[in-house]
Amino acid sequence: MGSKIESVLARRIWDSRGRPTVEVDVRLAGGAWGRGVAPAGASRGSREAVDLRDGGPQLGGFDVQRAIGNVNGAIARCIVGMDAMDQQAVDGAMIALDGTSTKSALGGNATIATSLAVLQAAAAAAGLPLWRHLSGGAPVRMPLPEIQIFGGGAHAGRRVDVQDFLIMPIGAASFDEAMVMTAEVYRAAGELMERMGRRCGVADEGGWWPDFKSNEEALETLVRAIDAAGYRHDQVAISLDIAASEFGRNGRYTLGLEQRSYDTSDWLELLVGWVARYPILSVEDPVAEDDAQGMREFTAAVGHKVQVIGDDFLVSNAALVRDAVAAGSCNAVLLKPNQVGTISETRQALEVARAAGWGTVVSARSGETEDVAIVHLAVGWNAGQLKVGSFARSERMAKWNEALRVEAAIGAGAVYAGRKALPVP
Numbered sequence: 001m002g003s004k005i006e007s008v009l010a011r012r013i014w015d016s017r018g019r020p021t022v023e024v025d026v027r028l029a030g031g032a033w034g035r036g037v038a039p040a041g042a043s044r045g046s047r048e049a050v051d052l053r054d055g056g057p058q059l060g061g062f063d064v065q066r067a068i069g070n071v072n073g074a075i076a077r078c079i080v081g082m083d084a085m086d087q088q089a090v091d092g093a094m095i096a097l098d099g100t101s102t103k104s105a106l107g108g109n110a111t112i113a114t115s116l117a118v119l120q121a122a123a124a125a126a127g128l129p130l131w132r133h134l135s136g137g138a139p140v141r142m143p144l145p146e147i148q149i150f151g152g153g154a155h156a157g158r159r160v161d162v163q164d165f166l167i168m169p170i171g172a173a174s175f176d177e178a179m180v181m182t183a184e185v186y187r188a189a190g191e192l193m194e195r196m197g198r199r200c201g202v203a204d205e206g207g208w209w210p211d212f213k214s215n216e217e218a219l220e221t222l223v224r225a226i227d228a229a230g231y232r233h234d235q236v237a238i239s240l241d242i243a244a245s246e247f248g249r250n251g252r253y254t255l256g257l258e259q260r261s262y263d264t265s266d267w268l269e270l271l272v273g274w275v276a277r278y279p280i281l282s283v284e285d286p287v288a289e290d291d292a293q294g295m296r297e298f299t300a301a302v303g304h305k306v307q308v309i310g311d312d313f314l315v316s317n318a319a320l321v322r323d324a325v326a327a328g329s330c331n332a333v334l335l336k337p338n339q340v341g342t343i344s345e346t347r348q349a350l351e352v353a354r355a356a357g358w359g360t361v362v363s364a365r366s367g368e369t370e371d372v373a374i375v376h377l378a379v380g381w382n383a384g385q386l387k388v389g390s391f392a393r394s395e396r397m398a399k400w401n402e403a404l405r406v407e408a409a410i411g412a413g414a415v416y417a418g419r420k421a422l423p424v425p
């Protein structure tokens with residue numbers, strides 16, 4: 001059998017923050033091979049798969065020799081000889097071998113890099129680009145991208161509290177046009193910052209460094225950038241990733257920039273006010289991961305007109321998505337494969353969300369590499385939306401550029417999801 005796994009080999013490479021990460025090569029009996037890389041988050045949900053690091057003084061404790069050892073040892077012994085075409089069986093074997101609910105024994109970084117490498121090897125054995133292998137011939141759409149214009153929160157030394165000020169080119173006719181619109185808004189925002197005397201480089205995901213006096217000033221400046229680029233608000237809309245777990249706990253939200261503290265209901269009132277005053281069509285993690293009631297209240301207040309995404313709140317976990325669907329906590333899920341640790345589990349979370357009519361957003365992490373697999377997952381799974389950071393830094397641009405190549409490969413029949421990808425009218 002040509003798709004039998006013959007060897008599994010992990011090595012240490014380096015991510016976009018200059019930190020070690022795990023890369024895995026999987027070779028099959030028939031000669032095909034695939035490579036997977038683990039990304040890394042900075043604003044992580046507490047229920048995420050464990051990102052196994054060595055600790056100690058060297059490399060800030062971030063080294064991954066233990067995770068690499070787990071791939072080259074226990075994981076390799078477990079999956080060599082298995083069929084790479086049966087992703088679920090391979091992932092299931094790793095889940096069973098790990099035996100914990102958070103991949104804390106093997107490390108989610110070890111399992112996701114291996115899982116992705118197996119997937120890539122299977123696509124190579126089938127002689128197909130990854131997106132095509134994943135779609136199995138079913139119709140796909142080019143995703144609506146969410147692109148960060150200002151980066152804040154844990155990605156910018158907490159200069160502002162809100163983590164991502166993003167745009168969504170809902171009115172583009174194609175992914176190619178969506179990138180043109182993004183480039184115009186990104187450039188206009190940079191020019192505005194320059195004129196305000198506040199241009200000081202970029203944050204971790206490439207968005208402009210957020211040198212603002214308040215969180216709302218960032219929002220105002222983003223609207224001005226969209227206007228300056230010449231787009232109407234039905235062409236380019238705003239998406240916010242509040243990432244509220246970073247500054248909220250036990251029903252208290254404390255903004256460092258404004259030196260103000262809110263209880264959940266005052267905090268929600270502020271956010272609902274932003275949604276009313278600005279062209280916002282999507283809000284991610286509006287409240288902290290421990291505030292299930294706040295999540296339900298926000299979705300009840302604005303979920304009929306705004307996409308409400310659970311990230312830290314759901315950690316790409318199908319069981320948590322199922323509970324959130326039942327409770328009406330949000331209406332969309334962020335899908336970060338390393339949050340849960342395998343490709344099969346990520347796909348399960350997507351299918352649960354899709355069956356509920358939710359929005360599904362495939363997402364990279366703030367610590368990334370040149371790996372572009374995430375783009376293929378978004379297209380091949382027909383997720384409808386893709387979030388990979390800003391419009392600068394090559395670990396981000398590699399992904400947007402890969403999406404352009406996929407759109408070109410699909411050719412004249414390519415469909416851009418656009419606004420229809422959102423779970424709201």
Ligand code: PGA
Nearest residue numbers: 041042043044243365366
């Ligand atoms: P992270 O943040 O990759 O640093 O965890 C991204 C996000 O919150 O969406």
Ligand code: ZN
Nearest residue numbers: 241243284311
């Ligand atoms: Zn997030």
